[in-house]
Amino acid sequence: MSAPQQVCVLGATGSIGLSTLDVLARHPQRYSVFAITGHSRLAELEALCLAHRPRFAVVARDEQARHLQGALRAAGLDTRVLAGEPGLCEVAGHPEVDVVMAAIVGAAGLKPTLAAVQAGKRVLLANKEALVMSGALFMHEVQAHGAVLLPIDSEHNAIFQCMPGDYARGLEPVGVRRILLTASGGPFRETPLERLAEVSPEQACAHPNWSMGRKISVDSASMMNKGLELIEACWLFDASPSKVEVVIHPQSVIHSLVDYVDGSVLAQLGNPDMRTPIAHALAWPERIDSGVSPLDLFSIARLDFQAPDEQRFPCLRLARQAAEAGGSAPAMLNAANEVAVAAFLERRIRFTEIAVIIDEVLNREAATPVESLDVVLEADRRAREAAQAWLRGRAR
Numbered sequence: 001m002s003a004p005q006q007v008c009v010l011g012a013t014g015s016i017g018l019s020t021l022d023v024l025a026r027h028p029q030r031y032s033v034f035a036i037t038g039h040s041r042l043a044e045l046e047a048l049c050l051a052h053r054p055r056f057a058v059v060a061r062d063e064q065a066r067h068l069q070g071a072l073r074a075a076g077l078d079t080r081v082l083a084g085e086p087g088l089c090e091v092a093g094h095p096e097v098d099v100v101m102a103a104i105v106g107a108a109g110l111k112p113t114l115a116a117v118q119a120g121k122r123v124l125l126a127n128k129e130a131l132v133m134s135g136a137l138f139m140h141e142v143q144a145h146g147a148v149l150l151p152i153d154s155e156h157n158a159i160f161q162c163m164p165g166d167y168a169r170g171l172e173p174v175g176v177r178r179i180l181l182t183a184s185g186g187p188f189r190e191t192p193l194e195r196l197a198e199v200s201p202e203q204a205c206a207h208p209n210w211s212m213g214r215k216i217s218v219d220s221a222s223m224m225n226k227g228l229e230l231i232e233a234c235w236l237f238d239a240s241p242s243k244v245e246v247v248i249h250p251q252s253v254i255h256s257l258v259d260y261v262d263g264s265v266l267a268q269l270g271n272p273d274m275r276t277p278i279a280h281a282l283a284w285p286e287r288i289d290s291g292v293s294p295l296d297l298f299s300i301a302r303l304d305f306q307a308p309d310e311q312r313f314p315c316l317r318l319a320r321q322a323a324e325a326g327g328s329a330p331a332m333l334n335a336a337n338e339v340a341v342a343a344f345l346e347r348r349i350r351f352t353e354i355a356v357i358i359d360e361v362l363n364r365e366a367a368t369p370v371e372s373l374d375v376v377l378e379a380d381r382r383a384r385e386a387a388q389a390w391l392r393g394r395a396r
């Protein structure tokens with residue numbers, strides 16, 4: 001048996017991070033936890049250090065690092081604690097790391113995820129915002145550094161599994177007509193339109209099928225999540241936006257489909273549990289146990305499909321427009337959305353104002369070509385500033 005692969009889990013305290021640690025712990029001979037990172041949930045990070053005994057842990061600030069370092073030392077651990085973005089990038093690109101789970105939420109994950117890519121790691125991509133922001137640059141770095149990029153988003157993992165075998169070996173996906181990206185429709189799929197302005201953060205975060213972090217839960221309720229996933233699919237599978245169709249499938253059993261020119265449509269099914277795509281990407285091209293119970297088709301009994309309603313879900317339309325505009329538009333869409341979702345979670349705006357803010361920002365700030373990471377970061381900064389200006393105007 002060869003030595004265990006060393007795994008770095010960026011965003012270990014989150015929903016994807018915890019599911020990843022759960023899968024890793026089922027295979028101690030195969031995987032070893034090299035580094036874990038957290039941001040605000042420090043007590044949870046400390047408990048994870050005690051359970052998994054990583055070589056490194058990363059927190060947000062120096063004083064937090066000192067505090068955690070002291071606590072771990074007192075518990076007899078020699079885990080080294082680092083701080084901030086430099087610490088995240090250091091562990092993501094560490095020479096001893098084989099696999100990096102990129103599961104920080106939002107734009108904060110961009111640089112650490114890129115550090116893993118640039119170090120040529122096997123990168124398990126949950127942090128879709130990183131790819132949405134930097135698209136062509138990100139994919140170029142994957143190629144240039146020989147990184148192996150495997151999608152964790154359940155839909156993209158499903159598409160990856162349904163793509164022709166040659167595709168995974170880097171060849172053109174021959175014969176693919178369309179990608180069918182499934183969406184549950186979230187908690188407000190059938191809420192009367194006039195009530196959407198009044199829904200609370202708690203209602204938005206109560207997803208019918210998936211248990212996830214708060215930001216992606218709100219994105220799922222607005223269907224911005226599907227919009228970001230549309231952009232993510234275009235980059236991962238080298239497809240134009242017109243080749244990606246969104247299909248509402250409320251049961252979340254089919255995780256996505258690939259439609260071929262001969263009329264064959266391949267789908268990947270499974271219980272809605274992120275440990276399936278996580279285990280798939282960890283072990284690919286092999287298969288390992290994920291702890292997910294077998295799919296019971298008899299209890300599911302039926303699978304439904306419907307077209308998305310863009311009047312109900314304007315964020316989906318805005319994301320498709322940004323995908324078609326290209327350049328810095330997706331980075332601005334993402335940044336405006338992050339600011340708007342945070343404001344909604346803080347009860348400063350209505351749910352329906354999320355799309356209003358994004359629309360306003362995209363109208364105000366023209367998209368530019370993206371030649372460098374600096375251009376992406378500048379687009380991100382300007383869009384955040386424009387969204388904040390909207391919020392300030394709203395407060396008056």
Ligand code: NDP
Pocket residue numbers: 010011012013014015016017037038039040041042102103104105106108126127128129152153154210211212213214215216274
């Ligand atoms: P969570 O909110 O549960 O976790 C986010 C993680 O990122 C936490 O570890 C958090 O630390 C850390 N974090 C937050 N802000 C920062 C920051 N500024 N710097 C460094 N670390 C930070 O989110 P999820 O696990 O749900 O989602 C993670 C990513 O995976 C997202 O991009 C999401 O879109 C994607 N994804 C998630 C799915 C899911 O089922 N949950 C499905 C598909 C994709 P702390 O908690 O300590 O503050």
Ligand code: MG
Pocket residue numbers: 153154155229
């Ligand atoms: Mg998804």
